[in-house]
Amino acid sequence: MNIAFWIISAVAVLGAVLAVTLRNLVHCVLALILFFIGIAAHYFLLRADFLGTVQILIYVGAVAVLILFAIMLTHNVTGVDGPKELLGVKWWSGAAIAATLAILLKKAILSDPLATLLPAGDKAQSSVAEIGKALVAGWVVSLEAIAILLTAALIGAVVIALEEIQKS
């Protein structure tokens, strides 16, 4: 199981790095899909099988396709990023800020006794039934609030994207 953790982590980090550094926007989205699949594999490894399925359905199935549509709508389907922007002053300063954050977080995590915690129970059982019961029993108000939020976001996205068409 340990080797699975390292392989999946390497895939996820590789996908994330490629997604924010590649020049071609469509290639960026493909690398982002690799990152999402790596995160979903981590969820399966952590026995959160329902979350892993949701991750693949929503992120790989919906968000990645949405980003691809946005690229096609804004770049006349070429999908190539504009002028050269890598390895400038801005790139180095942003990378330095991110590296500083990562190093500080690593120090903070390793100084906490929680960092050496090992999993208590590792029984291979599905938690889907428990999640379903909890959603309709104790958390039904939150579920309805999320439903309203998603409806509002859907209508808002359509209104924002259509505004200019109606004027012209």
Add this chain to the structure above:
Amino acid sequence: MNIPLGHYLILAAILFAIGLAGALTRKNAIIVLMGIEVMFNSAILNLVAFWHYKHFAVPTAQLFAIFAIAIAAAESAVGLALVIAVYRHYKSVDVDEMKELKG
């Protein structure tokens, strides 16, 4: 699986830093949104790791993760609609060119 919790936390911290670097350095607004998605996912990975190591018996943390994923999906839909609206106005998605309100 005998990986300590710290490994997952450090992995999530590294992924968060990569997403932050992407959101800070790239000019294209769509890639800035993609960096934000990477940061979202690393935060949710933290949540699921804490659930697995500390509260494996109750599924509450998974519900929080599901709600966070739903909110992230709504955020990315509205964000991409804003990118398209900005593109119609400026004919560009370069975040450095959106400076009409700059003081």
